[in-house]
Amino acid sequence: MELRGRVALVTGAGRRVGRALAVGLGAQGMRVAVHYHASDRGARETARLIGEVGGTASLFASDLTSADAPAALVRDVVRDMGGLDVLVSSSAVMERTPLGETTAAQWDAMMALNLRAPFLLAQAAAPHLTRAQGAIVNIADLAAFETWPAYIPHGISKAGIVYMTRALARTLAPSVRVNAVAPGAVLLPDNWQEADAAKLRESTPLGRLGSPEDVVAAVLYLLRADYVTGETLIVDGGRHVRR
Numbered sequence: 001m002e003l004r005g006r007v008a009l010v011t012g013a014g015r016r017v018g019r020a021l022a023v024g025l026g027a028q029g030m031r032v033a034v035h036y037h038a039s040d041r042g043a044r045e046t047a048r049l050i051g052e053v054g055g056t057a058s059l060f061a062s063d064l065t066s067a068d069a070p071a072a073l074v075r076d077v078v079r080d081m082g083g084l085d086v087l088v089s090s091s092a093v094m095e096r097t098p099l100g101e102t103t104a105a106q107w108d109a110m111m112a113l114n115l116r117a118p119f120l121l122a123q124a125a126a127p128h129l130t131r132a133q134g135a136i137v138n139i140a141d142l143a144a145f146e147t148w149p150a151y152i153p154h155g156i157s158k159a160g161i162v163y164m165t166r167a168l169a170r171t172l173a174p175s176v177r178v179n180a181v182a183p184g185a186v187l188l189p190d191n192w193q194e195a196d197a198a199k200l201r202e203s204t205p206l207g208r209l210g211s212p213e214d215v216v217a218a219v220l221y222l223l224r225a226d227y228v229t230g231e232t233l234i235v236d237g238g239r240h241v242r243r
Contacts, residue, residue, distance in 0.1 A: 001135060001223050004029035007081045009074070011064065011121065012091030014039025016187055017139065019046045020212030021088055021219060026055025028220070033077040033084075035060050035091070064091055065112040070120035074128070084128040086223060089118035090139045092157075094189070098150045107153050114157035115164070122168055122178070130175040137219050138165050140182040142236045158182070162232050169230030177229040179222040184236025186210035205238030 008025045012018035014036035023046065026032045032050055034057050036043035047057035058080060062073040078084050092114045097106055118138055129136065143155035144162045161180060169178040185200045186209070201208055218235045222228060234240050 001085075001133075001226060003086075003220075003223060005031065006085035006132075006134075007031045007033065007077070007083055008086035008088060009033040009035060009060075009077050009084060009121075009125070010088045010090055011035040011073075011117070012037075013046050014042035017183065017212045017215055018090040019049070020216050021090055021139075022046050022057070023049045023053060023055075024213070024216035024220065025086070025088070026050030026057060027053040028055070030055055030086070031081060032057045033060055033081060034058065035062060035064075035073060037061065037063050037091075064117040064121075065109060067112075067116075067120070070117050071124040074121060074124035078128055083132060084125055085132045085134040087121060087125045087129065087134075087136045088139070088219060089121055089136070091117060092139065092141075094141075094151065094154050096150050097153050099152060102153060110153050111157055114154070115160045118161060119164055122164075126172060126176065130172070134176055135223055136165075136168065136172075136176065136178040137222050138178070138180040139215070140165070140180045140232055142182055142184040142234065142239060144182055144232075145234065145240050165232055166230045173229060177222075177226070179225075179228060179230070180232040181215055181218045181222070182232050182234045182236070183215050184210060184234070184239045186214055186235065187212055203239070203242065204236075205241065208237065210235060210237055 010022040013022035050057040141158035144158040165180040
């Protein structure tokens with residue numbers, strides 16, 4: 001896929017990995033729809049960075065935990081930007097939810113954003129992506145392939161993303177390719193300490209942490225790899241092969 005001039009919607013683009021993805025696509029000359037919910041200031045900073053690297057950006061606010069929001073977001077992007085070629089579903093929440101302490105409200109909120117929203121976004125985007133011969137890249141997580149006792153609902157939601165990616169790839173072929181990236185330790189939670197980072201480095205086969213740019217590189221590969229669909233590319237420094 002030639003990326004320059006195409007329209008990409010990146011959800012959760014106001015901060016962290018979502019911002020890196022939006023800026024990375026902008027650097028390829030794409031027109032980026034920067035989605036955000038609470039990160040208004042962050043989204044404006046993302047748009048500024050996209051402009052600096054040669055792309056163009058438009059801002060779209062939406063609470064994707066609302067059942068009607070994904071379809072409305074796609075509608076607004078298509079209306080304002082004239083179409084849609086690429087969907088990158090990056091919005092997610094990762095909350096510590098140990099067994100015995102997890103509430104129904106926590107479960108519902110996590111599934112709504114991490115799993116339901118990407119599906120409804122893909123469903124709404126499918127007709128536009130089909131016309132454009134476009135692509136979807138979902139952001140999964142290493143948690144889909146490992147067991148993290150303190151983050152079980154998060155892991156379930158990301159395992160669902162992996163299955164959804166395969167199912168959508170089959171359903172939308174041959175017009176739309178659907179893939180995913182499953183990052184490992186590329187950007188640590190804000191409240192983690194250096195000791196936590198050191199433990200991760202020591203237990204990672206490549207001996208270092210990753211960066212958001214590693215995820216960007218994987219997404220760009222999948223967008224350009226015209227004979228790849230239904231795959232989840234793990235970007236974790238080899239952590240998934242430790243055992």
